[in-house]
Amino acid sequence: MASLTPPVSIRHGVRCVTANGVNVEEVLLAVGQEIGYENISSASRMNKAVVVFLKEENHVNHLISSGIVGSGDFVTVLPLVAPTIKVTVSNVPPFIQSNEIERELLRLCYGLCPHMTVENRDRLRVRDLLTAYYDLDYHHNPRGSSYWRNRVMKVASKYTGRGLTFSVANKKDFLSELEDDFGLGTSDGGELPFVTIRTKLGHKYTMREEFTRDGLSLERFLDDYFAGRLKRYVKSEPVPERNSGAVKVVVAESFDDIVNDPDKDVLIQFYSPSCPHCKKLEPVYRELADTLYYDPHIVVSKMNAADNDVPLGYDVRGYPTIYFAPAGKKDEPIRYEGGRELKDFLKFLKREASHGLVSGGSKDEL
Template identity: 75%
Template sequence: MTAAVVFSAVTLALLSRPPPAVCARRDVVELGDADFDYLAMEHETMLVKFYAPWCGHCKKLAPEFEKAANKLKGLVKLAKVDCTANSETCGRFGVTGYPTLKIFRYGKDAASYDGPRTAVGIYEVMRRQTGPDSVHLKSKDDLRDFVNNYDASIVGKAAIPDSARLPEFLKGAGLLRDQFRFAHITDLQVAEDHKVNSESVLLFRPPRLANAFEDSVVVFKDYLTISSLRRFIRDHLYGLCPHMMLENRDRLRVRDLLTAYYDLDYHHNVRGSNYWRNRVMKVASKYSGRSLMFSVANKKDFRIELEEDYDLGTSDAGDLPFVTIRTKLGQKYVMREEFTRDGQSLERFLEDYFAGRLKQYIKSEPIPEKNSAAVKVVVAESFNEIVNDPDKDVLIQFYSPSCPHCKKLEPIYRELAETLYSYPRTVIAKMNAVDNDIPLGYDVQGYPTIYFAPVGKKDNPIRYQVNPFFSQLIS
């Protein structure tokens, strides 16, 4: 008898239980097969969430989506479509996974939404979707006002309105407007203070991040295509040491990233925020070209993450920055030495990092002294020994102690373990994913998440696809 057969047999007994009721929302309009086209055509810009009621990621997104809808009233309409009840509409727009977010203009599918899934992030992205793709700047005052913004600005400069470069720039602005701010100039005198050739693209970094270590304006010099424009923005947008926020952290973390967390506040204390940033930049300038990016962040914005990943509360470390390195593969390193104002401690930390002398930071519960129950307890420090045992097939559940779904699953999972207890080459295990770091290769976005690590495939574990009916029942 296999683990999957026992699991499915037990869950079938629960199928008579009805799914929970769904509360109606007022700010997010519900659309379906019968009225989607008619109602969507009424709105210049609409963000539509295609979802399934049993989807855990959809449930996590729902309150953020609702908050964003409230903030965007009068600017952008937010809507949702239940794909389990409106398969015709979802199929027509190529929806294959949940949640899928798409931007519509007067009922036409304009673009996929690939931005952040927080209320603030959705608001910022969709706010940029209002108005033209690129703002036409007609005076020096227009240019000054446009670039004097909290975010970076990309300005296309063309000698004449029908310049060969302008249509390509505007096309790029249309495709990238959800991520960046675009404007264009057709009167050369508007940008005469910037000594560049007649046709070019200028990237203005935010004035609040101006510093003595890099230029505030970067000039695009390659042949203009949408691909080269995208590459130019990607390579120069953030500069030597960007301000990491919840909205841009995923884009920054595609590379190995050092972050200094402190009481950064560019809305109320620009000078104080740049005090520590300048010290990070001074050191960062010495390591330019190395395989590491630098950033600064507000410690309070990342409070939950710091508490979960490093056991650090916002009151820890006093007024000094708390410095970490997180690689693109997920390894973590912490600067133990106090951040000195001359930057020497940061330099020593970096020298040790590049020399391979730093010990990786792993958050782990203590290894249990006794572990003889049918369901083996795994912690981060024992994961390799138990789950990656080359001679055993291991089924492991990642759970949260406070998760009600996990608690409902517990007796079923224990019954499965007891059934297979007599098989010496099979291990049924569980790991508290809140208090232990999750190893590479395991994507845990919600609880419970179950993986099977069979003999010979420890580097490529198989995610257990829970029956959708069961997902609905344990919700």
Template identity: 90%
Template sequence: MVASVRLLSTVTLALFSCFLDVVSSRRDVLELGDADFDYLATEHETMLVKFYAPWCGHCKKLAPEFEKAATKLKGIVQLAKVDCTAHSETCGRFSVSGYPTLKIFRNGQDSAPYGGPRTADGIYQYMKKQTGPDSVHLKTEEDLQTFINHYDASIVGVFSSADSSRLAEFLKAAGLLREQFRFAHATDLKLGEEYGLDSEGALLFRPPRMANKFEDSVVVFTDYLTIGSLRRFIRDHIYGLCPHMTLENRDRLRVWDLLTAYYDLDYHHNTRGSNYWRNRVMKVASKYAGRGLMFSVANKKDFLSELEDDFGLGASDGGELPFVTVRTKLGHKYIMREEFTRDGQSLERFLDDYFAGRLKRYIKSEPVPERNTAAVKVVVAESFDDIVNDPGKDVLIQFYSPSCPHCKKLEPVYRELADTLSSDPSIVITKMNAVDNDIPLGYDVQGYPTIYFAPVGKKDEPIRYEGVRELKDFLKFLNREASHSLVFSGSKDEL
């Protein structure tokens, strides 16, 4: 009996502690409204404001991450929220048109839209960079060493004096790019001499954790300094031969054709082990430099859900060895099927096949239906080109999710539309499960159902359907956009 009481007390205390943590995180998010927004916002040098609606699903998903970030940023950056259903005047004043909308405020003034990740750690890292000066003033060699001995890369401008016109331009660039990169400056040319900079310019220091023998750890910028030229310099050199891809920088890296080796990478706790495989990737990468492919490494655990969804790979694939994928900027995907060998030979064979065009693209696709005789034709990724991109037919395609209630509601209307046009040999009404099939380039599917029309002669410019989802509205749209006069199975009164 005593043991049971003690156990109950322990559980009760644990639950109470969890409750206090939740309440505390919520209190760390400041609630603002029409009556007090201007008054309270001006009290904070830097503030991230979430404009939301209580019914919004994306807002509900963001809420716990936002609250965790608020607790981590307490005393550094204030996080706040505004319920736009209750405080429409404030939301209207800041042109909030969708939910959630996140904006950065400085001393109460709308400074910039928030463009960072929407995870607690991502918000924390992004907003932490928004504090302090745009560029740190370094006065001594010790200041410089402290600044560049950092987890991330560093850009340091070196100038002859505080009145230098190039310094003014450097500071403007730092203000524009501070959310992505770390900036510092010195007004003593001696600080640059050791690194090969004997006049005004800038130095890019790669992170010490990623030091290697295949590239320089410092890159010198000596061109005429403008915001544009410095931005290009950073873009071309910041990532080096083989960057560490994270959830925060992946979108910036994927503007290139990108090879990624995924493994148990952990630069916080095992730098040597992380670099063991990275150095092997870099050895091979150095042989293929300049051929239009960027190389990267990533923590497999961070990307498990993406790898499963996009490549059909699971946590056990590769074992302790890296597994390698290529994702091109056009969305084409390839997987290295051979085991990653320590001498790099398997990676070289994979790259030789890739550049020679011998690799088969990986396409996530359901099986092509053996029979496809219903009025609404089923499209899968493997059959998309054959059906939707048929050069002789107009095609309406609905991207849906099997669990979406709106898709289920649309189903009888969509089927009736297909039946109505079943006698028309020049138009096809189709649907594709967008969860279990790759969505082709050119089709932006963020929610379900999403409907596009791919007309004859304009397959690379599909038209998004934004109208009412009723039979007569679909028919009016198709009658307007189709490459031919529609042929109806029944009466033409539908129009």
């Protein structure tokens, strides 16, 4: 037992309790994700409950209204109606200050259901990540924000330990990304959450079924994901009906068929229609394709990277970016860093090609 005086008024305190009891760490993580760790003053264990003191009274009303979720269980949050003088300590300091919370629990905070923002998205996306996008705004819509997050958490608790992290995000903060990466319009999903999965390898999936309040649609989506039944979302232009030109046109949907053909050496140029450097290169690139048109082992191709997803293994940060995907080694594409004259490309290909180059029906002697 220890006698401690709370550092703030009793009006700043809340009591968190479930039928099975909760621990300090789980409560602090849940409270911190709901209102921000910086708004927690201190916390303590009291019998089977956890008492948390907050820096502002308005956060007390928020937590009482919304409740929190700890380890998948809903935690009731009650006002602290009487001062806490005696505190039962169980292998932890009776009070954990906010700076210690951030230091000790940072490694755990991403494992529940964090609020993904533009600032922290890169840190979250180092793992396979499910995100529910909706009108998440704890200042103007605290009840709705907590309601949907709790629904996601309830379902997420059934899939723990399977390598998927869960998060929620404000749809308005990611509208352009959702449109560019998932092909979503501004009206898709309406007021209901829109759910996506983005793996650390860059694979993307969308839940097309409407998010139901009982969570069953999300469970079906996750069951299909873990069973490998979902089709990956790929942003792609239509596959050309005719593709008989010397320079083969590649889109995301045809990338595997053309560039990843295991029997072909493939030169692939990633370009943007608006890029002046790409336009300057076009006649040279077409001449290269014409020169090698009769070579049965090599393909000269191009893909509009502005309107198609670029596959993993290809680092495209500017245009044009050119790679060589050798036959039998498609997981080891070689970035082309040479000059942009015909002789430069031919010299590179003669060095890297799996077969001698064929030009106009005869072996190239370069």
